[in-house]
Amino acid sequence: xxxxxxxxxxxxxxRHFGGLQAVDGCSFAIQKGMLAALIGPNGAGKTTLVNxxxxxxxxxxxxxxxxxxxxxxxxxxxIAARGxxxxxxxxxxxxxxxxxxxxxxxxxxxxxxxxxxALLRPSVGRQQDRKxxxxxxxxxxxxGLYAMRNEYAVTLSGGQxxxxxxxxAVMSQPKMLLLDEPMAGVNPALTEQLAAHIESxxxxxxxxxxxxxxxxxxxxxxxxxxxxxxxxxxxxxVMAELRTNPEVVGAYLGGDVVExxxx
Amino acid sequence: xxxxxxxxxxxxxxxxxxNILAWxxxxxxxxxxxxxxxxxxxxxxxxxxxxxxxxxxxxxGTGVVYILGWHLPFPxxxxxxGLAAAxxxxxxxxxxxxxxxxxxxxxxxxxxxxxxxxxxGNLTNLFDGFDGLVGVPEPLNGQVHLGVNTYTIFYMAVTxxxxxxxxxxxxxxxxxxxxxxxxxxxxxxxxxxxxxxxxFRIRLWAMVIGCFYAxxxxxxxxxxxxxxxxxxxxxxxTFIIWAILLIGGxxxxxxxxxxxxxxxxxxxxxxxxxPAIPNNAFLEPALRNMVIGAGLIVVLRxxxxxxxxxxxxxxxxxxxxxxxxxxxxxx
Numbered sequence: 081x082x083x084x085x086x087x088x089x090x091x092x093x094x095r096h097f098g099g100l101q102a103v104d105g106c107s108f109a110i111q112k113g114m115l116a117a118l119i120g121p122n123g124a125g126k127t128t129l130v131n132x133x134x135x136x137x138x139x140x141x142x143x144x145x146x147x148x149x150x151x152x153x154x155x156x157x158x159i160a161a162r163g164x165x166x167x168x169x170x171x172x173x174x175x176x177x178x179x180x181x182x183x184x185x186x187x188x189x190x191x192x193x194x195x196x197x198a199l200l201r202p203s204v205g206r207q208q209d210r211k212x213x214x215x216x217x218x219x220x221x222x223x224g225l226y227a228m229r230n231e232y233a234v235t236l237s238g239g240q241x242x243x244x245x246x247x248x249a250v251m252s253q254p255k256m257l258l259l260d261e262p263m264a265g266v267n268p269a270l271t272e273q274l275a276a277h278i279e280s281x282x283x284x285x286x287x288x289x290x291x292x293x294x295x296x297x298x299x300x301x302x303x304x305x306x307x308x309x310x311x312x313x314x315x316x317x318v319m320a321e322l323r324t325n326p327e328v329v330g331a332y333l334g335g336d337v338v339e340x341x342x343x
Numbered sequence: 344x345x346x347x348x349x350x351x352x353x354x355x356x357x358x359x360x361x362n363i364l365a366w367x368x369x370x371x372x373x374x375x376x377x378x379x380x381x382x383x384x385x386x387x388x389x390x391x392x393x394x395x396x397x398x399x400x401x402x403x404g405t406g407v408v409y410i411l412g413w414h415l416p417f418p419x420x421x422x423x424x425g426l427a428a429a430x431x432x433x434x435x436x437x438x439x440x441x442x443x444x445x446x447x448x449x450x451x452x453x454x455x456x457x458x459x460x461x462x463x464g465n466l467t468n469l470f471d472g473f474d475g476l477v478g479v480p481e482p483l484n485g486q487v488h489l490g491v492n493t494y495t496i497f498y499m500a501v502t503x504x505x506x507x508x509x510x511x512x513x514x515x516x517x518x519x520x521x522x523x524x525x526x527x528x529x530x531x532x533x534x535x536x537x538x539x540x541x542x543f544r545i546r547l548w549a550m551v552i553g554c555f556y557a558x559x560x561x562x563x564x565x566x567x568x569x570x571x572x573x574x575x576x577x578x579x580x581t582f583i584i585w586a587i588l589l590i591g592g593x594x595x596x597x598x599x600x601x602x603x604x605x606x607x608x609x610x611x612x613x614x615x616x617x618p619a620i621p622n623n624a625f626l627e628p629a630l631r632n633m634v635i636g637a638g639l640i641v642v643l644r645x646x647x648x649x650x651x652x653x654x655x656x657x658x659x660x661x662x663x664x665x666x667x668x669x670x671x672x673x674x
Binding site for chain 1: 524536
């Protein structure tokens with residue numbers, strides 16, 4: 081499935097907060113079609129890296145290439161519109177919008193978002209909405225949220241919110257998804273469900289980079305792993321090799337986590 | 344009889360004008376989540392600009408000094424008032440919305456309001472300082488030549504026509520995909536940005552459109568009252584419009600109508616009928632604000648979404664793209 085064409089290249093990026101080097105010259109590349117994971121101990125700089133790649137934080141050095149284009153310094157909305165879409169570590173649904181509306185807003189290229197169309201040509205947005213509603217309902221069906229479509233998103237359970245995050249990300253028709261801990265705080269049954277959704281989306285052509293602590297999932301599903309520690313890339317490869325890499329083992333607490341996942 | 348009609352017509356004019364003001368703030372806060380704590384400043388800009396463009400040149404010897412004095416006919420001063428407020432909204436928005444979180448934005452708007460208040464009050468050549476404009480011509484009365492009472496009734500048609508027009512604009516915006524995205528920005532601006540929305544531009548639109556409403560409302564007010572000075576737009580007046588919006592229900596333009604009816608026509612008017620208390624000229628306005636404040640607290644305590652909460656969007660059940668089926672907000 082993974083190709084030889086890089087879709088995302090992170091090149092020696094740097095970000096500090098005051099005296100703290102959160103990301104300190106981190107480099108790696110993700111090939112198109114990969115289901116890749118970004119792992120590392122707490123404080124390694126994984127979430128900061130996601131924010132840097134997505135444009136939510138300005139870079140203090142280095143550059144980020146998406147499909148060969150230098151996207152460093154771009155505002156987040158421009159990066160997203162290019163097809164690189166991120167989710168957040170904590171579910172952040174638009175609470176007072178319905179589940180269906182959450183998906184509709186995420187859809188790209190709605191001409192009814194232009195002021196002149198909104199005020200002077202409302203039929204433009206309405207016609208496009210018809211197609212988007214149909215696609216959104218199908219997507220909600222896939223993610224088991226169809227019954228909740230007309231409820232405010234705030235009323236969803238924690239697990240349903242996780243599904244909504246992914247459904248909304250799919251609705252945005254991304255080329256690549258950056259998921260920040262999509263499995264965090266999720267029960268094992270739902271973890272399997274999310275993993276199945278991610279795998280089927282990958283079959284559909286979306287490249288993934290997930291920040292993930294569930295190493296069992298990473299080992300089973302991901303074909304490429306980037307290990308981060310102290311703001312740098314410690315190692316890259318497949319999980320089976322990495323778990324015997326002494327540097328990687330050392331970065332985790334005495335190697336416990338990695339060995340347990342392996343055993 | 345005619346006194347009662349005049350009284351009621353006056354209230355209706357205020358009611359219509361406050362509807363427009365409340366919808367503008369609803370577009371800013373109810374739709375897009377912009378905490379504009381100096382909304383009344385934009386109303387004032389509309390009032391002043393409409394005033395000085397409908398007044399003739401200042402007369403020497405009267406002591407009243409102001410800029411422009413273009414003596415323009417209706418409806419140009421009202422339009423100019425709206426546009427001037429929108430232009431100021433654009434400047435404040437460009438300064439404040441880009442990099443600031445909503446709470447900082449609120450502080451910036453408050454500061455801008457205080458700066459402009461001091462400038463307008465002290466730059467006496469601009470709009471006659473703290474004395475303010477007087478004798479602003481009544482729109483169209485050069486043509487219709489009506490007495491005070493009849494004109495008040497006639498003016499209801501003017502404010503009513505503008506109100507209906509702005510109602511349709513506000514509703515159309517709310518129901519459009521742009522309105523939906525504004526509401527998403529209100530709920531979580533970072534996530535909207537992460538989904539490819541140019542949140543700065545969209546919030547700027549909400550700011551500018553809302554300020555246009557404020558300016559038009561101010562322009563209609565000055566045409567009706569005939570005078571305008573800094574007394575008419577203290578920070579407290581912003582709070583009155585916020586009270587209307589929150590009592591009625593943010594995100595729902597009908598809520599704003601109910602809110603302005605309750606605040607302008609019921610709570611404010613009721614305090615007028617209290618027995619007069621001698622030697623205390625400030626008691627009545629103080630009581631009015633206390634009653635409005637109490638009303639706001641009661642609503643926020645027992646019905647925090649407002650009396651008429653935002654309506655839930657409902658889309659028809661179309662599973663595959665079938666042409667001819669409506670997908671719009673239920674209303």
